[in-house]
Amino acid sequence: MAEPELVDVVVVGLGVGGEEVAGRLAEAGLSVVGVERDLVGGECPYWGCIPSKIMIRAANALAEARRVDGLAGTVQVQSDWAPVAKRIREEATDTWDDTVAVRRLTDRGARFVRGSGRLDGPGRVRVGDQVFQARHGIVLGTGTRPSVPPIEGLADSPYWTNHQAIEVEQLPESLLVLGGGAIGLELSQAFTRFGVRVTVVEALDRVLAIEEPEASEVAAAALRADGVEIHTGVRTERVEHDGSRFTLRGPGAAEFTADRLLVVTGRRAHLDELGLDTIGVDATQRYLPVDDRLQVTDGIWAVGDVTGEGAFTHIAMYQAAIVIADVLAHARKSDAGADPSGTASVVGGAMGAASSLGASGSSGSAGSVPRADYRALPRVTFTDPEIGAVGLTEQQARKRGINVQVGFTKLGSSTRGWIHRVGDEGFIKLIADADQGVLIGATSVGPAGGEVLSALVVAVHAAVPLSQLRHMIYAYPTFHRAIEDALRNLS
Ligand SMILES: Cc1cc2nc3c(=O)[nH]c(=O)nc-3n(C[C@H](O)[C@H](O)[C@H](O)COP(=O)(O)OP(=O)(O)OC[C@H]3O[C@@H](n4cnc5c(N)ncnc54)[C@H](O)[C@@H]3O)c2cc1C
Numbered sequence: 203m204a205e206p207e208l209v210d211v212v213v214v215g216l217g218v219g220g221e222e223v224a225g226r227l228a229e230a231g232l233s234v235v236g237v238e239r240d241l242v243g244g245e246c247p248y249w250g251c252i253p254s255k256i257m258i259r260a261a262n263a264l265a266e267a268r269r270v271d272g273l274a275g276t277v278q279v280q281s282d283w284a285p286v287a288k289r290i291r292e293e294a295t296d297t298w299d300d301t302v303a304v305r306r307l308t309d310r311g312a313r314f315v316r317g318s319g320r321l322d323g324p325g326r327v328r329v330g331d332q333v334f335q336a337r338h339g340i341v342l343g344t345g346t347r348p349s350v351p352p353i354e355g356l357a358d359s360p361y362w363t364n365h366q367a368i369e370v371e372q373l374p375e376s377l378l379v380l381g382g383g384a385i386g387l388e389l390s391q392a393f394t395r396f397g398v399r400v401t402v403v404e405a406l407d408r409v410l411a412i413e414e415p416e417a418s419e420v421a422a423a424a425l426r427a428d429g430v431e432i433h434t435g436v437r438t439e440r441v442e443h444d445g446s447r448f449t450l451r452g453p454g455a456a457e458f459t460a461d462r463l464l465v466v467t468g469r470r471a472h473l474d475e476l477g478l479d480t481i482g483v484d485a486t487q488r489y490l491p492v493d494d495r496l497q498v499t500d501g502i503w504a505v506g507d508v509t510g511e512g513a514f515t516h517i518a519m520y521q522a523a524i525v526i527a528d529v530l531a532h533a534r535k536s537d538a539g540a541d542p543s544g545t546a547s548v549v550g551g552a553m554g555a556a557s558s559l560g561a562s563g564s565s566g567s568a569g570s571v572p573r574a575d576y577r578a579l580p581r582v583t584f585t586d587p588e589i590g591a592v593g594l595t596e597q598q599a600r601k602r603g604i605n606v607q608v609g610f611t612k613l614g615s616s617t618r619g620w621i622h623r624v625g626d627e628g629f630i631k632l633i634a635d636a637d638q639g640v641l642i643g644a645t646s647v648g649p650a651g652g653e654v655l656s657a658l659v660v661a662v663h664a665a666v667p668l669s670q671l672r673h674m675i676y677a678y679p680t681f682h683r684a685i686e687d688a689l690r691n692l693s
Contacts, residue, residue: 206335209233211529212327213312213341214319214476217244219506219518219525220343221307226526228311232338232533236312237319237329242303244345245364245507246515253290253368254388258584260286261395265428265586269624281396287371298369321477325501328477338533339501341525342476342490343518346469346507351380351438359443362464364389373398376460378450380438381467382409384583387421389464391585394430401431401458403450408434410583414596414645416610417589420627424587433458471508494573495528496521503529512579520574527571577642578663582652587628590655593643593662599633604642607634609692613648616687617679625649628681630688632658640665646685654682668692 213224216238224236241248270277291297304314315329322328325336348363350356361380367389373396379386382404394400402409402425408418409425409432422432436452441463443449448463450456471489478485483499489510496503503525506518583589599606613619613628620626628648635642644658661671668689676683 206326206333208335208337209235209313210336210338210533211235211341212237212319212334212336213343214327215244215342215344215506215508216242216307217343217345217506217518218246218515219345219522220244220341221303222519222522223341223343223503223505223525223529224312225307225310226522227529228307230526230530231311232529234312235315235327235334236307237315237317237327238300239316239318241298241300242307242314243300244343247303248295248298248300249365249368251515253294254364254385254392255584256289256294257286257368257392258388258586260289261392262586264395265625272624283371283373283396286396290368291371318475320475321480321502323480326480336501338536339503339529341503341505341529342498342508343505344471344476344508346471346513348465349468349470350465351467353438353441355441355443356465359441359448359463361441361448362462364464364466367464374461375399376462377401378403378448378458378460378463380450380463380465382406382432382434383412383466383468384410384581386464386466387425387583387585389466390430391425391428394425394428399429399431399460401460402433403436403438403452403458404432404434405437406434410589412595413581413583413589413591414631416629416631417583417591417645417647420587420629420647421583421585421589424585424627469507469513471510473508492574494575495571496525496574497528501532511574511576512581514579514581517576517579524572524574531571578659580655580659582655584652586625587648588651588653590646590651590653590658591644592655592659593641594633595643595645596631596633599635599642605636607636607692608632609634609688609690611684611687611691613681613684616681616684618681618683619648621679622649630654630684632685632688632692634668634692638665639668641668641671648681648684650681654685657682657685 210232211227211234213220213236216236224234228234264281267277267279308314317329319327319329327334376399379390379402382402390400390402410418410421436456438450438452440451450458473485490498490504490508492498492504492509498504505521505525507513580592609632611630614626631645633643641661646654672689676686
């Protein structure tokens, strides 16, 4: 067995969360080994946020051009997927090559090891034949992979996940999308705007089921208006592939056929691969449970999707800042113990970075590390119209027994919505805690729903009193001015 190599920190999985943690800790002066088995940067830059938003930007340009009719004359629109595929391949992903990302990481001072990392007892990580002993901690940022439901015939068929959908160079004529969540809807709308005949099949009784029902309705109506067929409440029982076409069979006579099948039915962490049993952590859980400093257990932190706190890049980055501050606080404490004079080199560098991250307090003790708080977690589904949401939905708030007030207004009834005319579908829905006099949730749907959301995120995050929200000035005629109307309608 290889002799373990002593380092300060090992980060396993270098998606957005892991890469940020590894880079910042290395910049702070710790010896950091970052382990990645696929591409440094993870899902977001190569198969997620960035390429999907490149597709959506292009698809929305087509849709906006088609809206010229009735507003400003006539336009003939001819779509072409080639520039979209080229931009994703050449500009966004370097043809799915992470040379630049690896250099970005090593330039920050981290050491990079390509391979699968696995815990190998307390403080130890094994990557093939190499074993690292981490002095200050191990950070797991191993993310999630598509969760594929156990439907008869599916596993053996050449279905697409988000990877094939993002890498596609030649669009199929028709596409079945299994799953009507955010990713399914975003990709469905983008593809349909480029002429693909898209059919969405969703088992639940509405698309975008985690958001407000009104948001589901607007999203479904918008996609249908684009030509997407949407079938909800259909539990697929069987998938067939005859060599060229897919058929999904549901209960009774339900049957849908297309050239390609995209499976976007959620994502799951693969904890069984991480050697958690060697440190006494149950690997059969859905996600890695963490405390509010992202600690799984003493000396082990987790960051990003693997924690199950929300599968968003902004969550991974938010958590990364907390992990970095906490690891540095621990490193300082343990170095101070080992070197009572306080002159160990890591301490100075580490504390410099901790304070720059907002780990306030001059002591640098674990007590000064910010705690994770997800009350004001924003989420945006980048359909057209965009669906932004923060905090609790009405149903979630009522289930918690909160004395709920709801304020609702349609965007079309605002001045800006009226001016906008085509494509002005949307609304603002506010959820207030009447006893506390603050917003605890909000949904903002519209042409700039994700941007309008920012004001509502501040309101929920900072618990701004409703009285103050009512007496501030909203610029005229903006979309966000509809927030004022929704506040007026709170009851
Ligand atoms: C199509 C799509 C669109 C999305 N759009 C958005 C969006 O608009 N906005 C947003 O906020 N989020 C979006 N997301 C979600 C976002 O991509 C994720 O939340 C984000 O990538 C999570 O980062 P992470 O660091 O937790 O994990 P990941 O990005 O999943 O990275 C984990 C890394 O760990 C590696 N790994 C796993 N196990 C090991 C191991 N044992 N050893 C070594 N390496 C390992 C993997 O190879 C991977 O590179 C989207 C996702 C998809 C699929």
